[in-house]
Amino acid sequence: MTTITNYELFEVPPRWLFLRLETSDGVVGWGEPVVEGRAHTVRGAVEELIETYLLGEDPTRIEDHWQAMYRGGFYRGGPVLMSAIAGIDQALWDIKGKQFGAPVYELLGGPVRDRVRIYQWVGGDRPADVGEAAAAKVDAGFTALKMNATAELRRVDTPEAVAEAVERLGEVRERVGPAVDIGVDFHGRVSKPMAKRLASALEPHEPFFIEEPVLPGHNDALPEIAARTSTPIATGERMYSRWDFKQIFENGAVDVIQPDLSHAGGITEVKKIAAMAEAYDVAMAPHCPLGPIALASCLQVDAVAPNALIQEQSLDIHYNEGNDVLDYLVDPSVFDYDEGFVELPDGPGLGVEIDADYVRERAEQAVDWHNPVWRHDDGSVAEW
Template structure:
């Protein structure tokens, strides 16, 4: 058996799907995407597939991962690691289908039957979060996540801090103490403001404070952690176990959030999860993406004892034209009940991609995140 063909599909709202086919007709799916850079990742996937994978045995997943990563002198970063991630997902999907078992069985078997999920509320510039929170709790979710702030100046006003406090207070008042509230700083906050914000939000017991500073400033995390007892989470813009090594050794991070479509796929994120367990750090994979990425996350969650909760993008503010379930032949595989989702038990990634719908939706999507500016005209973090 060998890999004989691949296809790439840009689909709304902002995703890229990879279809890999073997000589016996087995098809595996991956989701290699950097949101807003689909064309660039598409080129990287094609280069890797043409250089290393076509004509190869798909079952040698670790060797293929090492070849794609180490076969080039320049390594890492979001584009290359996302391209590797989608190919890796597709190879695991093929292997599971060939052996008629879910991927988690090949990774040691399930450590859990289901995992808790959280639901996004609000938007990029969060508003009306109290009513949205109550609505999602009524729908059965027991954990929520919201952006903490819109854009902030490097040192902003007391009013900006109070606005962030008022938003989480609205949510806490709406849902009570039985619901967890994750607060995402989204890398919008300089370390000078992050210390003030985490301290101000403390009375409302955030589930975690996510990406309080950009990953290039991870050296500031220990100082920020001194200002709060809330768990610190980060990792969506970190792409390999080597990127995570520093934060594990610092001891300031409580939750890591590698993305299965950015951080080298199933092969690499399982290694990151195992490293995190050794440092008593929880795993909560980042996934504001499509069904292939989510299915990949759930396969790693299944066999990682330190998996805490799973992000998912159903009804997220980005998904205005298409949503996660639209691309599945059987949407019940992601049926949420009591704030949990069952681990898929079907072969491979455990999902049945609706290929005809993918082909019908495929085209030049051209999604890019907005460029925000401060009131002086300078670029702000989005």
């Protein structure tokens, strides 16, 4: 019987954690288990799961391993455990695909599409110069963009703050025209009263969706926000299992879910979340401001989910300082973008070949990325 015999973890720039999982017959699978800004913490969780459970096990029993890692520790859920499970799950699927000589999506029932639409980030955390950046990305062939709505906001902010957000989106809409989709990310940094005001105020510029209008702890407010706008509501990047998504499916307020393949239990779990969403007529656009392994994992689920709408990817995103998505790949052309789409990777497993020597070289660099702590003008902590 083939067993899992060894693993390595690599913290690499700009803010990623890669897992290399090896079997007794020499097959290698890669995963990306990370919480941005908490890589050291997730690393410890991955080591604990592998050392106490996975070493010596048959790598092919992916569902059983998922259940054991999730349910076997009594305490469950949350970003750290689910991200650790996610990266291990990705690596197990990569191994299984390589064992069968097929892309993971073929093992999940086969593709329902030939390519996946993607969107490109413009602006930054405090969005600026978005019009020019948006026009440049559209000229480069992208047909969908995403931008942050605002910088930090007070719990109840001024008409000027709302007007500035509207002006920024209006500038982008004017530059790119009505044929380009523009997602607007509230990033959980907006309070309920401001989310209601912004959702209504931005609507004339027809956003593709408004993302995470409130923090997941306030998902009970989503029906009220949705009632004030015809703009689709998207959320889910900080929700980590199908049980976390139950409420928003049942209250009917969300139109697009955004589970993260490196945070929400990996391929095994996100495929189930996507199927739940389909039953509620909800689309899926996986969250992925991460590296190439996470993106490859997203595309495997996008390939088989009928309700997959569009895919986030982090090429040139403002977080990627020092290294970018394509740097760690032997063949970067696997993610060539054409007219705003990427073809399904057709290689075995996750369909990407990681440059292990380059990963080891970059892992020797000090990586200590943490998101900034923002403060309001009165000194109190603001949502980032």
